Amino acid sequence: MKKDLKMEELVNICKQYGFIFQGSEIYGGLANTWDYGPLGTRLKNNIKDSWRNYFIRKRRNAYEIDADILMNPKVWEASGHISSFSDPLVDCKECKTRHRADNLIDNFNPDAHADGMSKQQMNEYIKNNKIPCPKCGKSNFTEIRDFNLMFETNRGVIKDDKSIVYLRPENAQGEYVNYLNVKRTTRSPLPFAIGQIGKAFRNEITPGNFTFRTIEFEQMEYQIFCTPGKDEEIYEYFKEYAKKYFISLGIPENKLRFHDHEKLAHYAKKACDIEYLFPFGWGEINGTHNRTDFDLTQHQKFSGESMMYMNPDNNEKYIPYIIESTVGADRLTLAILFNSYFQEELENGDVREVMRFSPKLAPYKVAILPLIKKVHAQKAQELFEILTNYFDVSYDDAGSIGKRYRRQDIYGTPFCITVDNDTLEKNTVTIRNRDTMKQETINIDEIKNFIENKL
Ligand code: GAP
Numbered sequence: 001m002k003k004d005l006k007m008e009e010l011v012n013i014c015k016q017y018g019f020i021f022q023g024s025e026i027y028g029g030l031a032n033t034w035d036y037g038p039l040g041t042r043l044k045n046n047i048k049d050s051w052r053n054y055f056i057r058k059r060r061n062a063y064e065i066d067a068d069i070l071m072n073p074k075v076w077e078a079s080g081h082i083s084s085f086s087d088p089l090v091d092c093k094e095c096k097t098r099h100r101a102d103n104l105i106d107n108f109n110p111d112a113h114a115d116g117m118s119k120q121q122m123n124e125y126i127k128n129n130k131i132p133c134p135k136c137g138k139s140n141f142t143e144i145r146d147f148n149l150m151f152e153t154n155r156g157v158i159k160d161d162k163s164i165v166y167l168r169p170e171n172a173q174g175e176y177v178n179y180l181n182v183k184r185t186t187r188s189p190l191p192f193a194i195g196q197i198g199k200a201f202r203n204e205i206t207p208g209n210f211t212f213r214t215i216e217f218e219q220m221e222y223q224i225f226c227t228p229g230k231d232e233e234i235y236e237y238f239k240e241y242a243k244k245y246f247i248s249l250g251i252p253e254n255k256l257r258f259h260d261h262e263k264l265a266h267y268a269k270k271a272c273d274i275e276y277l278f279p280f281g282w283g284e285i286n287g288t289h290n291r292t293d294f295d296l297t298q299h300q301k302f303s304g305e306s307m308m309y310m311n312p313d314n315n316e317k318y319i320p321y322i323i324e325s326t327v328g329a330d331r332l333t334l335a336i337l338f339n340s341y342f343q344e345e346l347e348n349g350d351v352r353e354v355m356r357f358s359p360k361l362a363p364y365k366v367a368i369l370p371l372i373k374k375v376h377a378q379k380a381q382e383l384f385e386i387l388t389n390y391f392d393v394s395y396d397d398a399g400s401i402g403k404r405y406r407r408q409d410i411y412g413t414p415f416c417i418t419v420d421n422d423t424l425e426k427n428t429v430t431i432r433n434r435d436t437m438k439q440e441t442i443n444i445d446e447i448k449n450f451i452e453n454k455l
Contacts, residue, residue, distance in 0.1 A: 003343040007279050010337060011210055013353075017410055019043065019337065020211065032208040032215050034330075039411055042363035042392065044218075044333045047249075048197050050360060051220045051327060054245050061192040062222075063182055067174025069199060070165050075173050076150065078302035079295060084266040085169055086146035088119060089205065090126070095136035100206050101144045104131050116262040119144050149202040151215075167201035171221040172324060174198070176295045179225060179320075180305065190309060190320055191226040191234065197329065209280050211330045218329035223322050227311070231290055231321040238325045239272055239288045246274065246285070246332075250358040251339050257282060267294045276335040285331045293319040336361060340412060355412030356435060359455045364394040364413045366451060369404050371420040373397045380419040383429075383444065390448055409434060415451055 005013070014020040019040035023033030036044055056062045076082050088101040101122045102114035108131045114122060123144055125131075130139040151167040168174065175194040182194050197220045204213050211217075226234050239258065246256055259282070261271040270290040275282040296307040296319045308317050340355045359365060368384050370376035377397065387393045394413060396404045401418065408416050418430040423444070431450065432439045442450055 001343055003341060004279065005338060005341055007210055010341070013341070013410070014040065014337065032204060032213065034211050034214060039363045040333070043336070043357070043361060043412075044329060046361045046363070047333055047336065048218075048220065048329055050249060051197065051245070051329075052195075054248070055193075055220070055222050055325070056195050059193065061186075061188045062195060063186055063188075063193070064195050064197075065175065065178055065182065066198065067171070067178060067196060069168050069201075070155075071168060071173060071177065073165055074302050075177060075299075076166050078298040079173050079176075080266045080298070081150060081166075081169055082148070085150060086148045087205070088122060088144040089147045090141040090144055092133040092136060092138070093140045093142060094138040095133060097133065097135040098205055099134065099141075101126060103206055104134075107134070113262060119146075147203075147205070149204065151201045151203055168199075169202050170200055170326075171196045171198050171219045172223060172295070172326070175221065175223045176299055176322070177303075179296065179307065183225075183309070189312060191224050191230065193222055193224045195220070195222040197221075209278070209283070211334050212278065212280075212283055214330065217331075219326055220329050221324065221326045223324050225309075225320040225322055228293065228318055228321045231292070231323055234323045235270060235288060235290045238323055239274075242286045242288060242325050242327070243274055245327075246276075246335075249332075249336060249361060250356075251276065251335060255335075255339065259284070265289070267291045276331075278335070278338065283331065284328075285335055286325065286327045289324040289326070291322040291324055293321050295322060296320060352406055352409055354409040354434065357412040357414075359414045362412045362414055363392065364408075364411060365391040365415065365455060367394040367396055367404070367408045367411075367413045367416045369401060369416055369418050370397050371401060371418055375421075376419045376423065379423050383417070383419060383447075387447065391451060405432065414455070417447065 017039060018037035021035045021037050022029045023035050024030045052064065056064045089098055090101050091098050105112050105114040105122060105125055108129060112125065117125065126141060132139050150169050152164050153167065154163040155165050156163050175196055178194065198218065199216060200219050201216050204215055206213060208214055224234055243256060247253060255277045257275050259273045259275050264271055268289045269292045272288050273284040274286040276285045300307040307319050309320050310317050340357045342354045342356050344352050344354065346352055366387055368380050370380035384393055384395050396407065405416060414434045416432040422428045427444050428441050429444060429447065430439050430441055
């Protein structure tokens with residue numbers, strides 16, 4: 001049965017089994033930072049591979065790059081992040097806590113839609129409605145101030161204005177500044193796409209909801225460079241394309257919805273999120289943005305390099321439009337964890353917990369379980385060495401076979417192979433299916449094909 005976990009329950013499961021740990025835990029942690037453990041790292045890597053496969057490998061004229069996190073600071077002047085990438089913050093004059101004004105309003109009245117309000121309207125709404133401080137309950141806030149979300153650091157030995165560099169707040173700019181390089185080296189006509197998976201950093205002050213909102217996170221961003229006039233059609237196509245991606249990972253359609261933005265980021269003409277229904281409500285996991293020619297025009301202006309494209313069919317020249325489809329790797333991993341968790345009561349009354357990951361996302365595809373450690377270890381090790389040539393394999397010889405099945409269930413391992421006396425005598429093994437719990441006996445030589453077919 002599907003069990004909808006509360007956030008704290010999932011946090012505990014992640015910690016107990018090794019999906020995700022609190023960052024710097026032995027020092028009491030650091031707010032909004034999390035470390036992926038042995039299972040979580042595999043799960044997230046498989047999610048990133050699935051994105052790479054769907055958005056890059058399966059599409060013609062789609063190229064992946066790996067740009068540096070630190071970029072020339074002029075990039076962020078050109079992109080508008082230095083002047084406009086900020087949150088509207090207020091301080092409570094009573095208890096000195098800091099809050100996002102739009103969150104205060106939306107939590108007070110979800111129909112108020114703070115994202116459609118100006119700064120002055122938000123100030124007035126907070127005052128007129130005497131919105132209380134979530135910490136102390138009083139309503140005595142400062143006026144809204146803009147707080148830039150970019151992390152600054154310094155390069156070189158002298159710390160002055162010239163030494164400031166920023167940790168990138170989005171991957172996209174790495175793709176834009178490489179537009180000319182990719183166009184030249186791939187000789188691709190429009191439309192073509194540049195994708196990138198990588199870390200981004202934002203000085204978020206709002207509470208995180210586990211890995212949903214963190215200060216360091218990973219984005220899987222995809223930019224389609226296209227002819228102006230074709231942008232609307234491509235925008236609509238990629239909204240649906242992203243939704244189909246999530247469904248292909250096993251997320252049911254009724255847990256997903258589109259949310260068109262009323263208030264747009266400084267670069268966007270149109271923006272639509274795909275939201276997943278988390279236990280705390282609907283939360284964005286993807287964004288499709290029509291960024292027009294804003295970014296390339298700005299980079300042309302600030303760098304002096306021409307971003308013009310010449311259409312080979314009619315020699316027309318223009319700056320390409322960009323449609324962006326972006327997915328948060330950590331938010332998607334969180335959605336997959338919630339979505340995969342099931343609890344089932346067994347005939348003997350025990351409850352089994354299962355992560356029903358889509359097999360392509362499962363941290364391990366197969367577990368090898370020698371029935372009796374002393375007797376079956378050698379054969380099990382041989383099998384492990386063969387199967388690791390093809391699959392991600394876990395090896396577990398601790399505890400009863402029942403306990404080992406339970407452990408692999410919560411790891412989400414689709415197949416468990418038991419090595420026993422029959423393996424030594426008849427060259428057969430028992431394969432158990434995670435979802436049906438049915439067991440089949442097959443010859444060792446058939447294992448690879450058997451698993452490949454089922455996966
Ligand atoms: N390049 C466009 C861009 O950065 P965004 O909507 O600000 O757009 C894209 O971010 C995606 O990155 C979001 O859909 C979300 O999944 C993820 N994301 C954004 N901020 C995040 C944060 N603080 N923690 C975790 N993921 C975040």
